[in-house]
Amino acid sequence: MRVRHLAATSCLLTALSFGVAACGSDDDDSSGGSGASTTSESSSSGGSTVTIYSSLPLQGDSRPQSVSVNNGEELALEKAGNKAGKFTVKFVKLDDATAAAGKWDPGATSGDARKAAQDKTTIAYLGEFNSGATAISLPILNEAGILQVSPSNTAVGLTRSQGADKGEPDKYYPTGKRTYGRVVPADHIQAAAQVSYQKDNGCKQLFILNDKEVYGKGLADQVAPIAKAQGLTVIGNEGIDPKAANYRALAGTIKAKGADCIFFGGITQNNAVQLWKDLNATIPSAKLFGPDGVAESAFSEKIGSKAEKQTYITNPTLDPKLYPQSGQDFFKEYKAKYGADPEPYAIYGYEAMSIALQAITDAGDKGNDKQAVIDAFYKIKNRESVLGTYSIDENGDTTLSDYGGNRIEGGKLTFDKVIKAATS
Known part of the structure; x- marks a missing residue:
């Protein structure tokens, strides 16, 4: 067992005790993109079907917003015909909340991340909704080399050192390589x-x-x-x-x-x-x-x-009429399918799924290779989306800034x- 894997396990126990991650790394390579990005057979599922997991708080007051985000994700996948390039995409929705907590829970969050990490077909993980939850799931998914895209995290320390707490963001990336991004401004x-x-x-x-x-x-x-x-x-x-x-x-x-x-x-x-x-x-x-x-x-x-x-x-959600036509269409299609207006973050759920599908597609024949998909994600520039045109920067952040x-x-x-x- 590698030393850094032992460190990550220790970090997880700390995270579960205090509700935040306390993960350090002996590696200094946490700047820009995914580090030294070389793909390998070990990160490939080898199959024609890949799985995207969603982890959101589906209990307590968060449920309406989270259901709406999941609906947005499903709408994007349905519009793509459940495909990304040559690969069929399976979508699995997980709950990072508990009835006892009434909101996201450290144990449930780490359980979701482990479930995705242990599934050899996993290609991407959409979540968490809360930044504190991502502080727990991110080190686990980073160790597993899985692309994580959040529709809603805004805490700066997940991606940037400026304005962050000591040790951020490096402590969330035990491999020293970046595997995380978001479609909402930090x-x-x-x-x-x-x-x-x-x-x-x-x-x-x-x-x-x-x-x-x-x-x-x-x-x-x-x-x-x-x-x-x-x-x-x-x-x-x-x-x-x-x-x-x-x-x-x-x-x-x-x-x-x-x-x-x-x-x-x-x-x-x-x-x-x-x-x-x-x-x-x-x-x-x-x-x-x-x-x-x-x-x-x-x-x-x-x-x-x-x-x-x-x-x-x-x-971050604007008036529907201020979005490009595809964004305006999203609001109409959502209401037609689900019978109600979406919660604010539904459009970000749609975009989180859409950009994950683009990363898989851009990876070409290696769309079932975890590292190839991570590399493709960080290369996305001038993406025309429901939110407008944006790029993913070296930290994994969107270049969108309007609030x-x-x-x-x-x-x-x-x-x-x-x-x-x-x-x-």
Whole structure:
């Protein structure tokens, strides 16, 4: 057994204990693309059928959004005739949540990743939805040499060292080679969009909260310095207890500090609805800002009509009419097939599947070879997609950068404006 494999096993145990990955690597080659990219017979399934796995939280408040993402993925595969080049594609949907947690769970997530890693026909893995979950599955899939494409991860540390925690992103890549990418802009883009939205709405005194997870805390820590650099006064940056019965005392403290705007870095499933209700009751004049982690019906339908008027959400999904024709067609086809409008991330599920299929197709006769498909993914440039034209950069990130500002009306997210994020 290789030393780095032992390290990865140790890292997994740590991840399961703390809900985040703590994986290091003795290799320094984690820059650009997939490292020294040579294909081999050992990474090939040798068959004409390949499998793409999806891992999303299908229990708790995340379920409506996740089902919509899976629907988008299925729609893309169906449109491709269940084929990628000469290969037939099998699609398997996994659940990274548990009923007990009511959201993504470390054990379920690692179980999904191991299942895909142990299947010799696996060619790609679409997930996770939550960045904290990917911090657990990514090292496992990286060891197995499987392309992982997320429709929704935004934590910068999964792909970039700038603005990331110590050891990121290298600790997620025990092989020293990159195997991960995403079709949604990372949080250095969202943080800049958030601050732009806050400034546009007259914020002066900003209090920042986070849910202490990889995604939420990471985003909060991105927002704080950008807000300061752009002239806002940041009067607090605190983590909340996601299991608290209420946040009335916290809301009182924030009110006493004179905040006119409050930003929450976190997800719906970490008690965001209760937080919003208590902030509304205590500081009804403050503007409340949330990220894409709460851009879903499980949040918008529950905060109440009074809190709606205070609420501003950033979300990478734009107004349908702002997408190219293929994107506009997606919204029509989705509603025709599933009888309802898609949740915000459904179009990103469609694109995650579509770009994985392109990578398989671009690999040609080696479309059943894991390394060949990874190499093909990192070479994708100027892809014309439902989201617009973009490339995959050396980190595995999309070059798309536009964000949407959203309000809530009658329990539904409504598009407000396009935000051009000033990341510099």
